Amino acid sequence: MKDFRDLEVWKHAHQLTLEAYRQSKNFPPDERFGLTSQIRRCAASIPANIAEGCDRRGDGEFHRFLQIAMGSASELEYHLLSARDLEYLDRNIHVAMEQEAVRVKRMLAALLRKVDEDRERSRAAGA
Secondary structure, eight states: OOOGGGOHHHHHHHHHHHHHHHHHTTSOGGGTTTHHHHHHHHHHHHHHHHHHHHTSSSHHHHHHHHHHHHHHHHHHHHHHHHHHHTTSSOHHHHHHHHHHHHHHHHHHHHHHHHHHHHHHHHHHHHO
């Protein structure tokens, strides 16, 4: 079992989630069950899936949860773009949040590669 709090990607994803909550609280009230909810849900899904994957047995399951986190990060990118285009998010805030989402995705991709390499080493050692 890995402690998710030790992973830099989790730390960045957590901060991105907090920022998503802060920024979306200013969205129009009629978006409460729409875009506000979607942004918060997919943002929180990123660090939550990293944490859940750390608690699973084996790198295969960890890999699967990291892929889910990657999908949530892509979903967040889209919802942030929608919020910007609807003028719920200031363009500068959008740029900063999008850059952080891309950074998290790059970190997830690197961690996925490492997990894949570890899985291959384990298979080769067991063969």
